[in-house]
Amino acid sequence: MAVQRKMATKPMEDHPFIAKLNRSIKLDDADMAALDALLSRRITAKKAKDLIVEGYEYPALHIVESGFAIRYKLLHNGKRQIVNVIVPGDIIGFPACFYEYAVFSVTALGDMNLHHVSLDSFTDLCLSRPNIATALVWFAAREAAIYAEHIIDTGRREPLERLAHFLLEMLTRLQVVGCASERSFEMPLSQEGIGDVVGLSGPHVNRMLGELKSKGLIAVSGHEITIVDRAALQILGEFRPAYLDRVPVHGRPR
Numbered sequence: 001m002a003v004q005r006k007m008a009t010k011p012m013e014d015h016p017f018i019a020k021l022n023r024s025i026k027l028d029d030a031d032m033a034a035l036d037a038l039l040s041r042r043i044t045a046k047k048a049k050d051l052i053v054e055g056y057e058y059p060a061l062h063i064v065e066s067g068f069a070i071r072y073k074l075l076h077n078g079k080r081q082i083v084n085v086i087v088p089g090d091i092i093g094f095p096a097c098f099y100e101y102a103v104f105s106v107t108a109l110g111d112m113n114l115h116h117v118s119l120d121s122f123t124d125l126c127l128s129r130p131n132i133a134t135a136l137v138w139f140a141a142r143e144a145a146i147y148a149e150h151i152i153d154t155g156r157r158e159p160l161e162r163l164a165h166f167l168l169e170m171l172t173r174l175q176v177v178g179c180a181s182e183r184s185f186e187m188p189l190s191q192e193g194i195g196d197v198v199g200l201s202g203p204h205v206n207r208m209l210g211e212l213k214s215k216g217l218i219a220v221s222g223h224e225i226t227i228v229d230r231a232a233l234q235i236l237g238e239f240r241p242a243y244l245d246r247v248p249v250h251g252r253p254r
Helices: 015-020 030-039 119-128 130-156 160-174 192-196 204-213 230-237
Strands: 042-045 050-053 060-066 069-074 080-086 103-108 110-119 184-186 218-221 223-228
Touching: 015 030, 015 050, 015 080, 015 130, 030 119, 042 119, 050 069, 060 119, 069 192, 080 192, 119 130, 130 160, 130 192, 160 184, 160 192, 160 204, 160 223, 160 230, 184 230, 204 218
Parallel strands: none
Antiparallel strands: 042 110, 050 103, 060 110, 069 080, 069 103, 184 223, 218 223
């Protein structure tokens, strides 16, 4: 599915996956050595590449070093619901590798650098490094919390509220892995793609972005989104970032 190639590597501690783990645990030398071995096989995926196709077997994981993807369900009428945006540091393969057949599809939004990890290697890491395993449970818990917020978006929030919530969610997630500044980030989705997350049409998203701009809450320049008034946007979207926070680990102060 992707071609393996040699690429320039960054220090392990700067890797977005390591950055996310470091929010929950203090990695020691043995942890870093185990992670270095886990992330040894690098591959690339081109824009629009199907990384997972619903209904097919997927017995491995891919950890994202750079690039973005979408996890989605394609309905019989051709409509698409994006259940999550995959960002650097995320794991592709949850929950696909734990089912006989994948229940969602995943497609690259642009060129991606990934680490191929066999399910056996991942399981061995969890058994040998329990602190890492505890932190990885947070990955699944956070994913479930994101899905729950998106259900609330489409089920109960008004269009402007759900868009506000999604923009703040993306900013917060990207800040964790060093892909956003204090107030700005590059939106990896088109307006149609944003609509497929929040349950709106592309033109409706365009109108809602315009309304947020007119209210002085955001600024848009190309694909760059700047949060001008975060406090007001949080109130509008009822955004509480605790569901994206790190898991508390015994013995580590919050």
